[in-house]
Amino acid sequence: MTTTTLSAGPRPRFSLAARYGASMPQVVALFAVAIFLIAFLVVPIVRVFMVAFTHPEGGFTLVHFGDFFRTRLLREAFWNSLYVATMTVVLASLIAVPLATILSRFRFRGAALIHTLGVVPLVMPPFVGAVAMQLIYGRNGSINLLLMDWFGFRIPFMEGLNGVIFVEALHYFPFILLNLSASLSNIDSAMEESAQNLGAHGFTLFSRIVFPLALPGYIAGAALVFVKVFDDLATPLLLNVNNMLAPQAFLKITSVGITDPMGFVISVIMVICSVGGLALSGLLLRGRDFSTQQRGGGGLSQRELRRGGRIAATAFVIFAVALALSPHVGIFLLSIATVWSYAVLPDAFTLAHYQTIFREAGPLISNTVLYCGLAGLIDVILGATIAYIVLRTRLPGRRLVEQVAMSAVAIPGLVLGIGLLRTYYDVMLPFSGESLATFWGMLVIAYAVRRLPYAMSAATAALRQVHLSLEEAAESLGAGKFTTLTRVVVPLMTGGLLAGFVTSFATAAVELSATLMLVTRAGDAPLAYGIYVYMQSAAGRGPGAALGVVAVVVVAIATFVSYRIAEHERGLKSRVGALS
């Protein structure tokens, strides 16, 4: 993109800047984002969703939506989804808020490691994660077998709606952890110091000063958890809970030969609810200012904990991490188990499964890193662009673009896969003559589209904390918009952008449904596909789990590296080091 047309300074030189507070490159950027979304989200999805508005005998109709509300099962499913999403936010907050606070407010050894481990729950390899969860928490999982042995009772962790809430909270609390941590590290310590000078400390300080200032991050994370859980399919299916919206839609859409439009009707309703959820979370923050002027990314002062506090904090961190990683412990055990059936632990251990996958793991890993890395990158670019245009300009249509991007969270991967196939299968690539839809780049696009809401939320939260006056100051000192952006805004948003990248990357690494639709060559396949192929037979359980472990390790390494870089940058900016 050229920068020659940049309008320097706030001079009302031409109407664009005056009317919409926008410069030409911003308009172009908005157009570029819109075109991307129209091409790879709106058009493919509308082509699939059309059937929801088509009468059985042809022609446009809304009768199916009437049917939705007339059907008791679906009304029930609607309320169940709403209930589960709300309660998951509560439970996930109970894990994530203390964890984020401890990690960012107090000096804690191995914070980067714990941050990394906090992301790992997002990586739930398809099928393997489900089997492992059942083996640990299921009706006859390790914990319940022990409970039965010792006390003669069971806890139904994995049954009914409460089971869904439990599993979803374990799975998605990192959304809150990541976004809240990013927000907390952006709070100016001067705020905290002023409050302390005025006599506030302890809980008052946290509840009156620190938490309210970190609200954008918390809300972004909580809204994501809500919307994601509302639309999540994997967990209800894993627990065989059917009376929720996502499984009802999925069961309709994926049954062979069924032409009932209700599956798509439900999907449309889920999209509307998700966008509504985002709009609501935006309203909660409207009219409030969360930005701090000084140094932005300096962060709260990190303090040493007293002995009692340290023990309590350590205990909580260990508890939370152990809980969050228990499924992954199960996956690991599964990967080194010979047979594990109706027993607390596997019968015997072996490394044979790793031997089985050794040869094929290489290309699967490199494909996963390539696809998900690119998708994460695209998401951060698009997410930050949308966030900037929404919060810093008054361009018409900017909210619509944001909402369209957000709606991707409610689109089932399968539907996006079908849509992309339908739209792009007959488009050929210029040199290889290969179809665009089955070109590996399309997987990158599918991942990017589906994970864009995560990165966008994170970027929006980060930008809310950057005070406009910092940009104005830079500009009045003679920096152009471009320099301001790259030297001031982006660096101040680093934490949020990183959180966005990590969430997009980590969740894309285990995306299966779109993958299954678009992969046409074993050589192009990512890890999720490799896992799927193994997990269809009893003998494949071990190798599948081994690949699952590989997926988790790949994401963990990527996350750890990201955090080390972020910590390094933070260390350069922060004055904490000098103080202590």
Added chain:
Amino acid sequence: MLATLTRRGALATAALVLVVGAAGGQGAENRLIIVTSFPKDLTAPYAKAFEKKYPGTKVEVQNRNTAAAVTFIRETKSNPPDIMWASAPDAFAVLKSDKLLQKYQPKAKGIAQKVGAYPVNDPDGFYVGFAASGYGIMYNTRYLKANRLAAPKEWGDLKKATYYRHVGISAPSRSGTTHLTVETILQGEGWDKGWATLLEIGGNLADVSDRSFGVPDAVNSGQYGVGIVIDFFGLSARASGFPVEFVYPSVTAIVPANIGIVANAKNRKVAEDFIEFLLSEEGQQILLDPKIQRLPVRLSTYKKAPAGYPNPFTDKRLKGIPFNSELSEGRYELLNSLFDRVITFRLKDLNAAWQAIHTAEAQLGPRGSAEAKRLIAQARTLATAVPVTEKEASDPTIAGAFRRLKKGEKVAGRQAEFESRWDATASKNYAEARALAEKALTAK
């Protein structure tokens, strides 16, 4: 602007992305593209043996679940894969009716015409059976021992109160083979009696899985003890070392697993070679692999099978009952939806109703008062009732509502309307049955 916006965010991944080269690449000219729902354990030995026999040929296996496979073939008409290879007979029926398959008459000799009561090949020649499988009961021996349960042998055993919430099945709407089992029970016992059996077993279900492999998966892990599954799931799990056993009940559905050439396939010649290879002596023998364990359709292959290997051509249990495929086709989609309404989506209510009935029967025994007996009988009637009669199920104006309408076809309502009604009846019935059974307890 866009490029620099993320310069710092990109740093995090740059290192990782740099390591990675470009993925993909073009294969050899003689590429056979197979879309399949079969696991790697089955596809890999075939691909390897075929490539060895036909040097210069590359077999490209695309694993997709059945629904995704059908959709993929539908969406890629302009340049389709060569072969569809899967179990589910319904998937092939759908592809055939959408004109997405092409005819092929295999040349191999010595292949059975019928397995059980079912023709091996599509009568119209659009797909070919290459193996057979029978439905039966798989159970986890550790689980049964720990819960002091006897090993089940017949479908009827699964009705017993002792198996309450110990049984699993996959939904017929999600698994074409389960569908055939349900249809076999309905045809064998008659509509009303068949549904009574299904609903009584339904009362004992711990789960109705949304995918076929979910059931053996859960039995292997010991989440529940007994699964209604297709034989190779049980046999191959046992061969892989899991503490499970598999039995065929005396009435079972035997169904072929199929392969078909996709319409407009690029490599028709290679596809034909592959089908012939599957049916050859060499190809059929691969089915005996402990990790595969499907029943060959070539009669002579059984001579090489290990002792105790099931043989549907000699074993009386696997003879099957006469199967009316016209009847089955006429109510195919309706049956799937009906099963989901009355069992899958109301499983908790059905469980509760049957638990109440079992409790009342156990506590009262034969000594119960006439009033109590009457109440229990009434509860049983409600908990085994299905909201559709056999005649309605085959009525095109009702069954048609569950299919894509043909031009000029008229139906009596939309699918959602029927489903809503059935759901209401089912949940009302189960609630009443439960109340009656509970009342019987106090009517001593």
